[in-house]
Amino acid sequence: METYSNKEQIKDDLSRLREWSLTFTRDYGRLPAYHIQTFGCQQNDHDSEIAAGILEEAGLVPALELESSDLVLFNTCSVRANADDRFFGHVGRLKPMKQDGRPIIGVFGCMMEQLIHRDTILTSFPFVDFLLGAGAMEVLPAAILDTLEASSRKKKTLDLTKRDRDAFAEEMPVRRTRNHRALVTIMTGCNNFCSYCIVPYTRGREKSRPFEDILEEVRRAVDGGAAEIMLLGQNVNSYGNDMRRRGEESPGFPRLLEEVAQVPSLELVRYMTSHPKDLSDELIRVIGTSPKVEPHIHLPLQSGSDRILEKMNRRYTADHYLGLVRKLRDSRPGMTVTTDLIVGYPGETEEDFQATLWLMEEARFDAAFTFIYSPRTGTPAAELYDSEERDMIQERFERLVNLQNRLSLESNQKIIGKEVDVLLDGPSRRDPDIFSGRTRDDRLVNVSFPSMTSLQADPPDKNALIGQYVPVLIEKAGSFSLEGRLDKKMDTQDGADI
Ligand code: SF4
Structure with a gap:
């Protein structure tokens, strides 16, 4: 197996990629542009940040749109079946775009660690240029260079997933979102x-x-x-x-x-x-x-039934879990506890499911990520999956979601009328005048700035507040988010008084 741990080699690859970027810029009169589509968890988000850091260090720039990209990367997730399906849908749509070897298309992430998915790409999507393993970002410059070199010869997808390495990819440049x-x-x-x-x-x-x-x-x-x-x-x-x-x-x-x-x-x-x-x-x-x-912990429960927890190989009991939640809440009064729950694990009975509902009420989760069990080929549970039970599982899922929505709403309602610190992320998706952010205990808040634009002829730049904690008065609560407004006069970074 090729080991890819030589930092000098990585530097050399980066500098060769930079040279290619310069040549490209001379030939086309613009900088080469990249687009990264990320599926899955925060670890994948971070791997994509490293990929972006590497590409920008090598002289590429983010593409304004997919269609104008010279390099498209997919960072895949294999935790749930719908992420697999969405990825194949996206990659398929690139085929008509590909002309004269552009855009270069690379795929990495967890799906590429599974032979079944690699084979699908190699046989059904041969216009993909290279495959990399999960988190193998330090191999990215070499993969692009190998692709450029191969493009003058007979073309086939380069499978670089077996290139192993020692270094933590964080030693590579990072372009933080x-x-x-x-x-x-x-x-x-x-x-x-x-x-x-x-x-x-x-x-x-x-x-x-x-x-x-x-x-x-x-x-x-x-x-x-x-x-x-x-x-x-x-x-x-x-x-x-x-x-x-x-x-x-x-x-x-x-x-x-x-x-x-x-x-x-x-x-x-x-x-x-x-x-x-x-x-x-x-x-x-x-x-x-x-x-x-x-003042928050995400503590995945998965099931409230000891029988199912044992089948899941989770190695704790419902009682132990509840004891942890109590200790945590005693140690930090007011802290929020969020969780992950799976409905319909193979063999789950109504009694098992009732145990989960009971534990949710006892733990009073402030929020939960809820999932219907999704069989993953290669895992022990997938062998036991019975698709005949889908309707019953869907019905249980709805009951579970309804309960969690009520618990989340009750939790959020408790802070109506309070002033909380919110770290602002920027304009919300629905309304550019409303900014979204998160409280220290990880609640999503949509923040309005009611008086400042109406009373001031020359309103201050709200964008100066992005990335800062601001005091917000909470006015409304829903199951998934809160609404509030900037609570008092405060200074922006550039000194404007809001
Ligand atoms: S702890 Fe269990 S659920 Fe979490 S990543 Fe490991 S195997 Fe998967």
């Missing part, structure tokens, strides 16, 4: 093998990133304007275990979280995802006593 919310990977892979999940087969075993490298990236991100850091890993609670198993020294996740929270000028540290079986009392202490650690 939002500078004020920086994603920082602390580990990759997963050792847990939950019976429904494809991730250990696509992302491999757990590998922790060195402690100092993480802190260094956090400091750089904060210097670059990050108010919030999101520490990413499939199971952050097992951070460092792999190093300690190899006899290397490594502090665990509680210590990492504590250290990151102390980085000067950082407002808040978030983390995702936390496996309940590895949530220690020490971590609960850190969450409870560090004001800069978010």
